[in-house]
Amino acid sequence: MIRWFLGLLLLGCHAAPPPSPTRLAAPPTTAPTRALATPPPTRLAAATPPALPATAAGRELTWLLGVLQHGGHADAAELVAHFDATFLANRPVDRLTAALGALAAHLAAMAIDQIESSDETHATLRGAAPEGRFTMALRIDPATGRIVDLDIAPDPRAAPAATMAEAVAAIRALAPRAQLLVAELDRGACKPRVWLDADAELAIASAFKLYVLLGLGDRIAAGKASWSDAIALRDEWKSLPSGVTQEDPPGTRLTVRTLAERMISISDNTAADILLYTVGRRGVEAALRASHHAAPALDAPFLATRELFWLKMVAPAAEVARYLELGEGPRRSYLDRIRGKRPLGAQAQFDAWTTPRYVDRIEWFASSADLCRVMSALWSRAQAPATAALLDVLAVNPGLSAAQARAWSYVGFKGGSEPGVANTTWLLQRRADQRWFVVTVGLNGPGAFDEGAVIGAAHAVIELLARDVH
Secondary structure, three states: OHHHHHHHHHHOOOOOOOOOOOOOOOOOOOOOHHHHOOOOOOOOOOOOOOOOOOOHHHHHHHHHHHHHHOOOOOOHHHHHHHEOHHHHHHOOHHHHHHHHHHHHHHOOOOEEEEEEEEEOOEEEEEEEEOOEEEEEEEEEOOOOOOEEEEEEEEOOOOOOOOOHHHHHHHHHOOOOEEEEEEEEEEOOEEEEEEEEOOOOOEEOHHHHHHHHHHHHHHHHHOOOOOOOOEEEOOHHHOOOOOOOHHHOOOOOEEEHHHHHHHHHHOOOHHHHHHHHHHHOHHHHHHHHHHOOOOOHHHHOOOOOHHHHHHHHHHOOHHHHHHHHHOOHHHHHHHHHHHOOOOOOOOHHHHHOOOOOOOOOOOOOEEOHHHHHHHHHHHHHHOOOHHHOHHHHHHHOOOOOOHHHHOOEEEEEEEEEEEOOEEEEEEEEEEOOOOOEEEEEEEEEOOOOOOHHHHHHHHHHHHHHHHOOOO
16 A cells, blocks of 8 residues: 555655755645554565675665665664765654664565666665565765665556556546646646546545644744744654654653654654644644635544544444534534543554545545645745745655656655545646646545555656656
């Protein structure tokens, strides 16, 4: 499923930080949780891979595979010895350690088909894991011999679309309810260029975190918070993965900026809930309405991840049925009562969640058009100095490989999925002409989605847009 690949995109890294966005002459005006789940580390299968290339890049790939075979564990000194300083500047050691652990867990039973190294600086591995086929591409700096790029990507197993019409057809075939929007940001409006059922309100899983980020931006703009504010973690705030904040001890102080980056870049559920409680449920709902969401009542009351997990995984069926019969006010009272007072349930229950649950009734909902508008709103808020960091937060995890991102001078991304739900949404500035775009793909269906097909189809749209192919 898409959830593990979106998380592993965190490893993809540019050698330099994202450039400052170019300002439009007239700024635009106007966001599951299971998406990036990281199960406990598991050792890789001990199968002997194909012969490893006897090149400098091949030797680094050999070292990396050894680390992954031991659960992704490597101490800080070892990581510094193998990853270039430019890589670590964007992916600090603690974040890299968490990502390698997640990578080892998801590739635990991988079968390696091919390893090749075209020269001393590049090595590529192709293989299959339980959740889909993938490629791992590594590049080293010839001067230092250390890794400067590491990209994990699904193998789409099919030729990419040659036209937007082909791309739309590929997305339409992915799910009973599929939508796509490619829109240009033009003088405060999302101007559609490619459209597939983009007004349908679908479940969006962890893409809801865009609305939490917007609510946070509005709170900072109003002078009620700052990026440097530190918040002490409470045990009753802890949610389930994805993320790492749930592993921090109670009392740990985390800045608002750190929480926002975790929420967006690794879809950290506990960080999202802390920020939701900080902004306030009604504050996030106000931001959603301000972004011109077409059906804001669908997201009122706005759920925390902990609440969604309780309703979908732990609460007895009769209790869930009663909740669904409640109006908005009584639902708010119910959510207030369960906050921090009931256990989330065992990890085993979470791991056993493989089929859709209440996707049309207990979720966060938005259309592709709504998501374009929230990205536009985030762009607009970021034009003010106090909230300029909104674009930096969105760009920590670009959701594209380094090679794909070269066509864009800015890439912001948020994805999400749970069984029966997938969403990928980008804010992009095209390098060739500095024009701004939003690309968003949303899927709802009766079962799991093919990860390689979903990501491959979304990336095909972005690659066509980069070349301005219609």
